[in-house]
Amino acid sequence: MLGLGSKKAGLTIEQNGVRFIQLKNNKTWEIEKQSFLPLDPGTIIENQIADEEKLRSQIRQWAEQEGLKGSRVALSVPPSQVIIRKMGIPAVQPKQVQQLVALEVETGLHLPFEEPVYDFIPIGRDMQIQDEGFEEEVTRVLVFAAPRKLIAEYVEILDEAGIKTESVEVSATALGRMAEIARGQSFADTMLVHLEHSQLDVYMFREGQPVFMRTINLLDIVEEAPLFESQSYLDQKTALRDDRLSGEQVLEITAEISRMLNFYQYSLHDGAARITELVVTGTEASRGQLVNELRQALAEIDIQELELESSPGKVADASLNLYRVAVGAALRDDKNSLIDLMPREDREARVLPYALGALLLIWILAVGGVAAFYFAQKSDLAGQSEQIDRLIADSQVKQLELAGLQGSGGSPEVLIRQLEASRMDAVSVLEQLDAALPDRGVIRNISYSQNSTVDLTVDVGTINDASVYLANLKKLPFVSGASISSLAEETDTGSGSTLASTGLYAAVYSISTGTQAGGSDAAADSVQAIGGAIAPDAASSDLTTQEESVNDGTNP
Numbered sequence: 001m002l003g004l005g006s007k008k009a010g011l012t013i014e015q016n017g018v019r020f021i022q023l024k025n026n027k028t029w030e031i032e033k034q035s036f037l038p039l040d041p042g043t044i045i046e047n048q049i050a051d052e053e054k055l056r057s058q059i060r061q062w063a064e065q066e067g068l069k070g071s072r073v074a075l076s077v078p079p080s081q082v083i084i085r086k087m088g089i090p091a092v093q094p095k096q097v098q099q100l101v102a103l104e105v106e107t108g109l110h111l112p113f114e115e116p117v118y119d120f121i122p123i124g125r126d127m128q129i130q131d132e133g134f135e136e137e138v139t140r141v142l143v144f145a146a147p148r149k150l151i152a153e154y155v156e157i158l159d160e161a162g163i164k165t166e167s168v169e170v171s172a173t174a175l176g177r178m179a180e181i182a183r184g185q186s187f188a189d190t191m192l193v194h195l196e197h198s199q200l201d202v203y204m205f206r207e208g209q210p211v212f213m214r215t216i217n218l219l220d221i222v223e224e225a226p227l228f229e230s231q232s233y234l235d236q237k238t239a240l241r242d243d244r245l246s247g248e249q250v251l252e253i254t255a256e257i258s259r260m261l262n263f264y265q266y267s268l269h270d271g272a273a274r275i276t277e278l279v280v281t282g283t284e285a286s287r288g289q290l291v292n293e294l295r296q297a298l299a300e301i302d303i304q305e306l307e308l309e310s311s312p313g314k315v316a317d318a319s320l321n322l323y324r325v326a327v328g329a330a331l332r333d334d335k336n337s338l339i340d341l342m343p344r345e346d347r348e349a350r351v352l353p354y355a356l357g358a359l360l361l362i363w364i365l366a367v368g369g370v371a372a373f374y375f376a377q378k379s380d381l382a383g384q385s386e387q388i389d390r391l392i393a394d395s396q397v398k399q400l401e402l403a404g405l406q407g408s409g410g411s412p413e414v415l416i417r418q419l420e421a422s423r424m425d426a427v428s429v430l431e432q433l434d435a436a437l438p439d440r441g442v443i444r445n446i447s448y449s450q451n452s453t454v455d456l457t458v459d460v461g462t463i464n465d466a467s468v469y470l471a472n473l474k475k476l477p478f479v480s481g482a483s484i485s486s487l488a489e490e491t492d493t494g495s496g497s498t499l500a501s502t503g504l505y506a507a508v509y510s511i512s513t514g515t516q517a518g519g520s521d522a523a524a525d526s527v528q529a530i531g532g533a534i535a536p537d538a539a540s541s542d543l544t545t546q547e548e549s550v551n552d553g554t555n556p
Contacts, residue, residue: 195282
């Protein structure tokens with residue numbers, strides 16, 4: 001619903017002027033308000049705005065003088081800038097059809113202008129055989145496209161004058177709506193001829209929808225010079241206001257209509273359909289003249305004259321004919337029109353820059369993460385490479401040591417047996433450490449360095465028990481020295497909870513080891529001798545280190 005209550009308003013911007021009409025009730029077409037703004041010559045040329053500032057000024061003053069500010073209108077624009085394309089969309093779901101039409105218009109549809117504003121009408125479905133050989137159901141659509149810049153200029157100029165544009169459609173659909181309501185029947189295979197003072201618009205309808213539009217400049221027919229370059233243009237325009245067509249104009253119009261009828265039948269529909277009726281609108285004198293000529297030339301077609309001045313059941317009103325396109329636009333509603341060329345900001349297009357920005361940020365973060373991971377892995381690989389180099393160097397040292405041993409007459413097998421004999425027996429050590437515990441004593445943690453030190457964490461009942469255990473440790477055969485590193489009352493039960501007191505004491509012992517428990521000093525002396533043979537310069541060094549070097553990774 002346009003306007004307030006049951007009021008509807010329509011507005012047309014044409015080459016010779018701007019028309020506004022407001023209806024009280026669309027059933028009786030009772031005209032409440034109408035106004036016509038004649039435009040100065042050269043303001044709009046071939047339906048293009050030639051002098052934008054003049055048009056803005058004229059419409060602004062007109063709207064203020066006629067009290068049109070605050071009106072909400074349905075705008076109708078001339079068809080010369082509107083392109084109709086028929087296409088098949090390989091989808092049947094409305095949302096998918098809409099998305100694929102948008103993709104086709106933006107990327108694949110060849111149009112004579114940039115940045116189109118468009119809308120489409122589904123007109124049926126077909127089964128088509130695809131290149132792969134299988135059948136696919138496609139939706140047939142009619143796409144209406146117009147230059148966004150031109151439509152946006154119209155809307156902006158009206159908005160600046162205080163007139164709110166609710167919708168935009170082409171005059172073909174507005175006039176067709178008016179004609180169908182006046183006749184009481186819809187168009188099937190119909191040609192609608194719209195006569196204006198200096199031009200003629202031809203619309204062809206299929207199943208109620210316009211499938212072809214063309215504008216013929218009547219002044220071009222009688223003047224060899226291009227339109228608006230002729231010195232007698234204004235005189236011709238004034239002469240045409242007698243609403244009579246010249247003989248040359250009638251002959252040319254008839255020939256053009258015949259060509260368009262053949263185009264409709266053989267090019268658009270491959271001979272499967274043809275125009276069966278032709279409806280002529282315009283001023284009374286010119287349309288009657290043209291109807292008589294067409295009936296003689298096209299006897300096989302039903303040719304009708306649309307007399308809007310005196311529609312059946314309504315009071316004669318010439319304004320209905322003079323404002324026929326504006327009235328048709330005013331009668332627009334959601335049920336009788338599916339085309340709206342109103343430039344609106346697409347929500348997806350509005351969100352797209354933010355979405356792209358978010359994707360760019362995610363991409364930058366991902367690249368940063370990959371780069372950080374790469375450098376971390378590179379550093380890790382460098383560390384591993386250094387470790388491999390050290391292991392290789394260590395292996396080379398061991399090979400040299402073995403070679404030196406063989407050169408000194410020793411046997412690797414004898415060396416290995418002697419080294420195995422010198423190893424600390426971990427089981428024996430653990431048993432002796434456990435046997436020396438006092439009552440309630442428990443070993444909680446143990447760590448050791450081969451033939452060097454043993455660190456124990458022991459829970460004891462009293463401080464005295466800690467001292468007793470220290471004395472027992474010093475008596476063990478493999479212990480060369482022992483001491484208590486720390487002694488504290490135990491408050492952690494080990495289950496993750498903390499108590500005020502457990503009644504136990506945690507003592508940490510540091511034990512220096514000497515000869516092997518259950519072994520012999522002779523084995524150690526033998527290892528000392530072997531070490532001197534391997535590396536004479538290191539005879540005074542700690543032989544335990546030599547043993548660990550030979551047996552690295554094998555000792556318990």
